[in-house]
Amino acid sequence: MAQRPDRSSEIERHAAKLEKDPQSRVFAQLADAYRKEGLLDEAIRICRDGLVAHPTYVSGRVVLGRALLEQGALEEAEGEFRRVLELAPDNLLALRLLGDTSAQQGRSGEARLHYERALRLNPLDRETQERLAALPTEATPAPAAEPASVGLEPEA
Incomplete structure (x- = not known):
């Protein structure tokens, strides 16, 4: 059975690096570790803060988009993925x-x-x-039906 990585030590390690160098791109790894733990608000906050300094950092935008997607903020997530595709x-x-x-x-x-x-x-x-x-699968529209004759007798 595969052992689950210890995310708390991963979070601590990345947080220490970011604290030491707040302009570091390690924010994306830290945010992703939070995302994997289900701490989506924290992941989103860290990404947004990091992207202020590194607005074209693709990995940071992907992590932000994933966290937004998992949070159910679909339109915001879509915007992030579109920005990623503009860059890459x-x-x-x-x-x-x-x-x-x-x-x-x-x-x-x-x-x-x-x-x-x-x-x-x-x-x-x-x-x-x-x-x-x-x-x-995309449904194909059914052909228009011929109007059924009602069977009325012509008036005399």
Whole structure:
């Protein structure tokens, strides 16, 4: 059985590094450790603080987007993943998570586009393949029915 990493020591280690150098990019690792522990508010706060100093740090934006997604702030998460893709258009994780965000908002067609784009970049990405396969298929509209004749007798 695989042993679960000790997140509290991971948090302490990253927090000590960040305290020593508040301008460090280690904020993303610290925030991700908090996210994995379910401490989403703390993860979001740390990311937002760190991104003030490092607004183009892709890893920090991905962690912020993930924490927002897990918190249910879908529109904010979507905005972060779109920013990541502006900075790094081939970021597979951002594409997959943007697909997840779209799917959770009921936009399966848009989710499909994000997943397909990710699979063009990495056709062997099993997680994305599974998410794409799990999307509802687009329903084709039924042909318009002919109006039924009511069977009325013509008036005399």
